[in-house]
Amino acid sequence: MTTTSAEMSQAGMPFVPGVLEVGPDGKGHLVGAHCPGCGASYFPARSVCSRCLRGDLERVPLGSSGTLYTYTVIHQSLPQFETPYILGYVDLDDNVRVAGQLVDVEADAVELGMRLTLQVEPLASQTLASQPLQSGEVGEGKQVLWFRFRPEAAASGPPVPPTGKPPTGKEQP
Amino acid sequence: MTDVYAVGVGMTRFGKYPDRDAFDLGAEAALAAIKDADIDPRMIDGAYFGHVYQGMNAGQRVTGHIGISGIPVTNVENVCSSGATAVREAQIAIRAGEHDVVLAVGLEHLSSKFRGALAPEEGDVEGAVGLTMPGVYAMRARRYLADFGLTHAQLGMVAVKNKANAAMNPFAQYQKTVTLEEVLASRPIAEPLNLLECSPVSDGAAAVILMTGDKARQLGKGRAIRLAASALRSGKVESEPSSMTFEPLTRDTANAAYEVAGIGPEDVDFAEVHDCFSIAEALRVEGLGLFEQGTYLLAVERGEAQIGGRLPINPSGGLLGKGHPLGATGAAQVVEVVRQLRGEAGQRQIDSPRVGVAHCRGGKAAGVEGAACTVQVLVR
Incomplete structure (x- = not known):
């Protein structure tokens, strides 16, 4: 399932190197590490298992379902982020905790323990208040990909537009 | 030695x-x-x-x-x-x-x-999704208040206490008391934390x-x-999600310091701790073993942590009141502990303390509890 670097460069660039991939089906996922010895999982991926020190960790695609451990509404942030936005720590069913933004939900409807779905999607420039290092498109129509969480029921449809096409903006609420 | x-x-x-x-x-x-x-x-x-x-x-x-x-x-x-x-x-x-x-x-x-909120480590995935340091502690606060059935008003009392102490400290950035109403009415930075619950630039x-x-x-x-002791530990990589309402890093660093100093938490007369945010003070003192987990805000309500209380915390005003010039903070905590132990802390002097502790911690990256934690024990 691992995407080659050529495929990845067609689909888009991860917003942080190595943290996510897009499979041949066009669906994106986070990349973690799994210890074949003790079963521990890590995100971001690491070289050596902190629990048993095995050095042959496997890079694995992480699933998209998880439970909200805690959250905040951020009102003051770095210049590239338009405020306010909801940010949470989500415990994926793969037993790793991931920080990410929550969308398609009102702040007062967010509840600890709610089920969420992670979606890899283009990082739209409208998400950003000013022009940062990252933007929705890079160079020859290449997209920067990142991820956000949605309530389980609200998440549907192909998360990433077909390879090569620019973001439509439809993915942004 | x-x-x-x-x-x-x-x-x-x-x-x-x-x-x-x-x-x-x-x-x-x-x-x-x-x-x-x-x-x-x-x-x-x-x-x-x-x-x-x-x-x-x-x-x-x-x-x-x-x-x-x-x-x-x-x-x-x-x-x-x-x-x-x-x-x-x-x-x-x-x-x-x-x-x-x-x-x-x-x-x-x-x-x-810098102006405003600090981000976690540069290039870290958590910073890149929009997590700020106030955001990290806001999320810990949200979960702490929910887990222990506490209110934002109870949390805000930490800021009231520390700013009152800072008002008696000529070296503090802010030398003005604030009311709980002012804390709760100050603008939100990362909910539930408001401006007066965040250490300044x-x-x-x-x-x-x-x-x-x-x-x-x-x-x-x-x-x-x-x-008597100066311990340092770094945060461990987490191999599974763990509670964010308790600090193994603070506990482990404190235990290392207590062992070298030949004391236990029951011997500590007062402490300067890393209250970068209101919630942080609760997490620190509970990690240090000075208060049971989930009880610190109740102790603050009862006046136990103020100057004159059973176990004063942050008599200098802490980071919330005194200010937080990152690299200077840990040395300034030692300055305060020494002044208190000498009996030279003026208006904010604690009654004849013998053992003081200084606790500092910082840094945050994805999948790691924290970067660096220090606990120093000073004895008169």
């Missing part, structure tokens, strides 16, 4: 200094510590400097200012524990027999580097002169305070 004593302390008032730089502030703090120690500065045979954003050879720029160039100078960076790590490195050098008299300084000019420096017990006795340093 060689005994190590703090014989001189000094600091600048914390605040915003648009017309000065970190090196000038560092020089002021170092000269104040040398004066307080009442020693010939030529006795200083080594110096350690902690800072985060001050660039190359910051320490040499300070020693050059104050006429003690030529001695061994070491610069350390350990996020918010940088100043505390400088103190720790200084005492290691003394215990190792390398130096007899050492200057340790923490310094930072943050206002020229600050500039400043703090310095400590350490020497061997033999030297202190030889020079007749009657006000010397023993640095």
Whole structure:
């Protein structure tokens, strides 16, 4: 399932190197590490298992379902982020905790323990208040990909537009 | 093992200094510590400097200012524990027999580097999705209040207490009391945390002169305070999601310090802890074993943590009241603990304390509890 670097460069660039991939089906996922010895999982991926020190960790695609451990509404942030936005720590069913933004939900409807779905999607420039290092498109129509969480029921449809096409903006609420 | 004593302390008032730089502030703090120690500065045979954003050879720029160039100078960076790590490195050098008299300084000019919220480590995935340091602690606060059935008003009392202490500290950035209503009405930074529950952007420096017990006795340093332990730990990589309402890193660092000092948490008379946000103070003191988990805010309500209470926490005003120039913070905590143990803390003096603790921690990256944590035990 691992995407080659050529495929990845067609689909888009991860917003942080190595943290996510897009499979041949066009669906994106986070990349973690799994210890074949003790079963521990890590995100971001690491070289050596902190629990048993095995050095042959496997890079694995992480699933998209998880439970909200805690959250905040951020009102003051770095210049590239338009405020306010909801940010949470989500415990994926793969037993790793991931920080990410929550969308398609009102702040007062967010509840600890709610089920969420992670979606890899283009990082739209409208998400950003000013022009940062990252933007929705890079160079020859290449997209920067990142991820956000949605309530389980609200998440549907192909998360990433077909390879090569620019973001439509439809993915942004 | 060689005994190590703090014989001189000094600091600048914390605040915003648009017309000065970190090196000038560092020089002021170092000269104040040398004066307080009442020693010939030529006795200083080594110096350690902690800072985060001050660039190359910051320490040499300070020693050059104050006429003690030529001695061994070491610069350390350990996020918010940088100043505390400088103190720790200084005492290691003394215990190792390398130096007899050492200057340790923490310094930072943050206002020229940042406005508003600090992000976690550069390039870290959590920072790249929009997580800020206030956001990290806001999320810990949300979960803590939910898990222990506590309210935001109870949390806000930490800020009220610390700002009241800072109002009695001439070295504090803010010297004005605030009411709980003002805390709860201040603008939200990362919900539930409001502006008055977040440590400010600050500039400043703090310095400590350490020497061997033999030297202190030889020079007749009657006000010397023993640095009984100075422990450092780094955060472990998490191999599964864990509670964010308790700090194994603080607990482990504290246990290492208590063991070396030959004390337990029950022996601690007061503590300066890393209250970068209101919730942080609860997490620190519970990690230090000074209060049971989930009980600290109730103890604050009962007045136990204020000056005059059973176990005063952050008599200096803490980071919330005194300010938080990152690299200077850990050294400034030692300055306060020494002043309290000497009985020289003025209006905010605690009644004859014998054992004081300084706790610092900082840094955050995805999948790691924290980067650096220090716990120092000082005994009169």
